[in-house]
Amino acid sequence: MIRFSNLTISHAPDKRLLAGASAHIPAGSLCALIGRNGSGKSTLLRTLAGLSRPESGNILIADTDPYKTSPVKLAQTIAVVTTERIRVANLRCRDVVALGRAPFTNWIGRMRQDDIKWVDHALGLVGMAEFADRQLSSLSDGESQRIMLARALAQDTPVILLDEPTSFLDIPNRIQLINLLADLAHNHGKCILFSTHELDLAISSSDSLLLIDSAGIIHLPAPQMEDYLHANAIFS
Amino acid sequence: MNLKTNTGIAAILLMAWILISAHGCTKNRPSAPSADGYTEHVYTPLYASGFRILGAKGLESTILEVTDPWQGADSVVRRLFISRNGEQAPHDGIMSAITFPARRVVCMSSSHVALLDASGAIDRIVGVSGLDYISNPRIQAGRDTIGDVGFDGNLNYELLLSLRPDIVLIYGVNGASPMENKLDELGIPYMYIGEYLEQSPLGRAEWMIALGEIAGTRKEAEKAFAVIPEEYNRIRDTEWTDTPTVMLNTPYGDSWFMPSTDSYTAALIKDAGGRYVYSGNNSGQSLPVDMETAAILTAQSQIWLTGSQATTIEGLHSSTPKIRFSGMAYNNTADLWESGVACPHIILKDLAAIFHPDSTAGINDTAATLRYYYLLH
Amino acid sequence: MSAFKLRIVFASLIAATLALMLLDIAIGAVDIPMSDVWKSLTGGNVDPSTSLIVRHIRLIKATVALLCGMALSVSGLQMQTLFRNPLAGPYVLGISSGASLGVAIMLLGSAWLGISSPLGIVTAAWIGAASVLLAISAVSTRIKDIMVLLILGIMLSSAISAIVQMLQYLSHEDALKSFVIWTMGSLGEVTGPQLAILAAAVSAGLLVAIATIKPLDILLLGEQYARTMGLNLRRSRMIIILSTTLLAGTVTAFCGPIGFIGLAMPHVARAITRRADHRVLLPASALVGAIVLIGCDLVSKLLVLPINSITALVGIPVVIWVVLSNKSFSA
Numbered sequence: 001m002i003r004f005s006n007l008t009i010s011h012a013p014d015k016r017l018l019a020g021a022s023a024h025i026p027a028g029s030l031c032a033l034i035g036r037n038g039s040g041k042s043t044l045l046r047t048l049a050g051l052s053r054p055e056s057g058n059i060l061i062a063d064t065d066p067y068k069t070s071p072v073k074l075a076q077t078i079a080v081v082t083t084e085r086i087r088v089a090n091l092r093c094r095d096v097v098a099l100g101r102a103p104f105t106n107w108i109g110r111m112r113q114d115d116i117k118w119v120d121h122a123l124g125l126v127g128m129a130e131f132a133d134r135q136l137s138s139l140s141d142g143e144s145q146r147i148m149l150a151r152a153l154a155q156d157t158p159v160i161l162l163d164e165p166t167s168f169l170d171i172p173n174r175i176q177l178i179n180l181l182a183d184l185a186h187n188h189g190k191c192i193l194f195s196t197h198e199l200d201l202a203i204s205s206s207d208s209l210l211l212i213d214s215a216g217i218i219h220l221p222a223p224q225m226e227d228y229l230h231a232n233a234i235f236s
Numbered sequence: 237m238n239l240k241t242n243t244g245i246a247a248i249l250l251m252a253w254i255l256i257s258a259h260g261c262t263k264n265r266p267s268a269p270s271a272d273g274y275t276e277h278v279y280t281p282l283y284a285s286g287f288r289i290l291g292a293k294g295l296e297s298t299i300l301e302v303t304d305p306w307q308g309a310d311s312v313v314r315r316l317f318i319s320r321n322g323e324q325a326p327h328d329g330i331m332s333a334i335t336f337p338a339r340r341v342v343c344m345s346s347s348h349v350a351l352l353d354a355s356g357a358i359d360r361i362v363g364v365s366g367l368d369y370i371s372n373p374r375i376q377a378g379r380d381t382i383g384d385v386g387f388d389g390n391l392n393y394e395l396l397l398s399l400r401p402d403i404v405l406i407y408g409v410n411g412a413s414p415m416e417n418k419l420d421e422l423g424i425p426y427m428y429i430g431e432y433l434e435q436s437p438l439g440r441a442e443w444m445i446a447l448g449e450i451a452g453t454r455k456e457a458e459k460a461f462a463v464i465p466e467e468y469n470r471i472r473d474t475e476w477t478d479t480p481t482v483m484l485n486t487p488y489g490d491s492w493f494m495p496s497t498d499s500y501t502a503a504l505i506k507d508a509g510g511r512y513v514y515s516g517n518n519s520g521q522s523l524p525v526d527m528e529t530a531a532i533l534t535a536q537s538q539i540w541l542t543g544s545q546a547t548t549i550e551g552l553h554s555s556t557p558k559i560r561f562s563g564m565a566y567n568n569t570a571d572l573w574e575s576g577v578a579c580p581h582i583i584l585k586d587l588a589a590i591f592h593p594d595s596t597a598g599i600n601d602t603a604a605t606l607r608y609y610y611l612l613h
Numbered sequence: 614m615s616a617f618k619l620r621i622v623f624a625s626l627i628a629a630t631l632a633l634m635l636l637d638i639a640i641g642a643v644d645i646p647m648s649d650v651w652k653s654l655t656g657g658n659v660d661p662s663t664s665l666i667v668r669h670i671r672l673i674k675a676t677v678a679l680l681c682g683m684a685l686s687v688s689g690l691q692m693q694t695l696f697r698n699p700l701a702g703p704y705v706l707g708i709s710s711g712a713s714l715g716v717a718i719m720l721l722g723s724a725w726l727g728i729s730s731p732l733g734i735v736t737a738a739w740i741g742a743a744s745v746l747l748a749i750s751a752v753s754t755r756i757k758d759i760m761v762l763l764i765l766g767i768m769l770s771s772a773i774s775a776i777v778q779m780l781q782y783l784s785h786e787d788a789l790k791s792f793v794i795w796t797m798g799s800l801g802e803v804t805g806p807q808l809a810i811l812a813a814a815v816s817a818g819l820l821v822a823i824a825t826i827k828p829l830d831i832l833l834l835g836e837q838y839a840r841t842m843g844l845n846l847r848r849s850r851m852i853i854i855l856s857t858t859l860l861a862g863t864v865t866a867f868c869g870p871i872g873f874i875g876l877a878m879p880h881v882a883r884a885i886t887r888r889a890d891h892r893v894l895l896p897a898s899a900l901v902g903a904i905v906l907i908g909c910d911l912v913s914k915l916l917v918l919p920i921n922s923i924t925a926l927v928g929i930p931v932v933i934w935v936v937l938s939n940k941s942f943s944a
Binding site: 307386387388389390391392393394395397398400407409410411412414415417418420421422423491521522523524 | 641642643662665666669670671719720721722733734782783785787788790791794795797799801802803804805806807917919
Binding site for chain 3: 050071078079080086089091095099100102105107155
């Protein structure tokens with residue numbers, strides 16, 4: 001479902017993050033993106049999301065090239081969650097999640113019954129149903145993060161990309177989140193790629209891991225990645 | 237064509253329509269019998285170049301024709317039809333029409349007030365612009381009944397309408413007055429008075445006859461005006477024994493504006509037997525000179541007509557600390573620009589007394605009483 | 614705020630707008646009894662000069678205030694969301710500077726520059742405003758970060774102000790006074806035919822503004838998120854800029870720069886409705902803008918002051934309140 005080949009990404013002319021990397025992450029799987037700080041995890045996610053053109057290479061997300069498709073079509077294919085904290089006064093959680101339906105609503109953004117059901121469903125999935133009418137600005141970072149995830153879920157896309165989704169959450173919530181992602185992947189056929197520093201959690205819950213190391217990509221199923229990391233003394 | 241191109245084209249069309257409509261929002265000029273039939277010269281000025289009064293054979297109405305009533309105008313003509321005997325205005329070539337005589341006049345400039353006063357029609361004024369800045373004693377006495385319509389660009393149209401004016405006297409600065417459109421819409425006649433564009437002091441005063449024609453006092457105006465060139469030329473033709481150098485103005489901040497050598501003020505100086513110190517500006521407009529040049533010019537001058545806020549010599553020196561001047565410095569009253577417009581001969585008398593204090597040739601002994609200027613000491 | 618309460622709020626705003634319009638038409642320099650005012654409006658038997666005052670002066674001026682208030686407030690709302698800056702206003706892209714340059718050239722410089730048949734002030738102002746906006750929109754398609762556009766707009770404004778200052782410096786004092794008075798704004802110089810154009814342009818601008826509701830809502834989450842939710846950033850910017858041109862550009866062309874309404878009134882709308890979505894904020898801002906500007910017109914009639922002085926007195930406390938309460942920044 002996420003397929004890229006010969007991908008080269010540079011931050012600056014002399015700073016190559018990835019050179020000629022390739023990988024294939026199938027549908028219905030949960031994949032964790034790991035790597036040292038500054039190795040290019042966020043940049044890779046942005047590139048896959050269609051936000052930042054790569055220097056060279058091919059990308060196919062659910063058989064769509066993000067750089068050759070209309071913004072609306074792309075938004076119906078990929079949903080993205082970042083760590084950016086939104087600060088807007090008077091914005092209710094319900095309104096934020098409702099924005100996730102934007103790729104499906106008409107020119108004035110009218111929400112049909114269907115769309116409203118989606119919003120409630122998404123809020124329920126992340127366990128934030130009681131927060132629906134609260135203001136986003138009154139939530140903690142973790143709660144806010146979950147609302148942004150609900151928005152991505154309401155977007156109902158086959159692919160979801162998340163940048164450090166566990167970063168503001170306490171341990172129980174982290175586990176809950178990863179379990180939710182696993183459920184979406186395995187029981188709803190979504191292809192989910194998320195970056196994280198939580199190595200243990202990643203290895204224990206993901207189907208595969210994507211490692212960025214020295215401008216190269218290593219893609220291995222979770223158990224094999226564990227061995228690989230030990231063998232090469234990465235992160236130790 | 238996609239939405240973006242459609243939007244772009246719609247935008248451009250709308251912008252174009254707005255431009256054309258806004259610009260075209262001026263009077264219609266339907267074609268029909270035109271003002272060109274008025275070829276009789278009822279009054280042709282001797283000194284002014286900006287107006288004349290025309291008539292037509294067999295008809296009693298007149299046309300006041302004003303030429304180039306704003307700076308930069310070239311062959312711009314504006315005509316006021318002054319109807320007598322119920323005669324109709326021509327369809328073409330007329331900007332405004334009134335019925336003779338105008339009994340209720342609104343003046344947008346203080347000089348209009350002065351010219352109407354000189355033509356014996358001060359009582360016709362029902363409204364002015366900036367009541368606090370009019371020096372005319374009759375106007376100040378009538379403050380309770382004379383309306384202040386505010387300033388050009390932010391006019392109190394309601395008050396203006398309530399004054400029921402027969403005509404509004406307006407002026408243009410760099411182009412047509414923006415008041416035209418609204419006055420047209422309200423059906424109020426108006427006319428450009430371009431006296432301030434005359435370079436000749438006698439020419440400016442001669443406009444009192446144009447105003448007299450509007451207010452119905454042209455004969456008085458002609459009589460009042462007749463004595464002015466006589467007196468003016470008498471002073472001008474006097475043989476003076478000296479020709480003092482004259483400096484003008486004071487700086488605003490760092491900029492010192494010096495009138496052009498062909499300006500109204502320069503003409504007065506020359507006619508009073510003085511020499512305007514600055515010969516470097518022949519542009520027809522006031523231009524700034526730098527402080528150094530100004531300092532040199534002032535040092536070279538014997539008379540300084542400051543046109544400033546100073547009322548004492550100390551006040552003058554504190555506002556011009558870098559300037560050394562050892563001659564006689566004078567300031568003028570605001571009235572110089574108001575009633576002075578209609579009395580160039582008195583201005584000239586003042587200036588002659590200032591320039592040639594020792595000479596008594598042809599000047600009354602009351603020369604000590606200056607009307608428009610006062611010595612700074 | 615519940616949907617029911619919101620309906621009450623809107624009903625009140627509409628009622629207040631109508632009430633103030635009526636008040637503005639009833640009050641003026643000349644004492645006209647209410648019955649005569651009513652007769653003038655409905656074509657009854659009344660003195661023609663009274664009818665002239667009521668219809669051609671007061672009614673036009675009140676309608677101008679209504680349209681300008683709506684236009685400026687909506688335009689300000691758009692700029693605040695587009696630039697994610699609560700202190701942005703309709704003039705942030707340089708509209709008012711462009712207009713003032715056009716007017717300055719006509720009023721102050723046409724003799725200098727040898728323009729023999731000067732265009733009207735309205736046309737000159739519109740050309741100036743539209744030129745600046747064309748330049749801005751041409752640039753906006755080429756830059757990724759909207760903040761760059763904001764800075765460019767501000768720099769362009771400053772550059773133009775410098776040129777206008779030069780023209781002022783070199784001009785005759787009568788021309789200078791006319792220009793200065795233009796910068797103070799004036800609702801009363803608009804004629805009937807001009808009002809028709811103003812109404813058409815503002816209506817068009819408001820219609821386009823409706824099309825910006827969804828893009829603006831999405832933009833609340835920031836440009837990065839907006840792109841992932843399917844927003845075509847380039848096209849959205851163009852539509853928003855087009856709407857602002859029609860709204861703020863036309864107002865400035867006909868009435869001169871009128872300050873503080875566009876900046877402050879969207880915040881009042883936010884405070885009243887307690888909502889962030891533009892489907893509510895757009896009409897709310899429009900109504901609040903109309904109410905306040907008509908109110909300012911009333912006050913400016915009573916105190917005989919130019920409109921900008923009044924809008925400043927009203928708007929500045931609102932801006933200070935916004936900055937101090939920091940609602941948009943709070944966590």
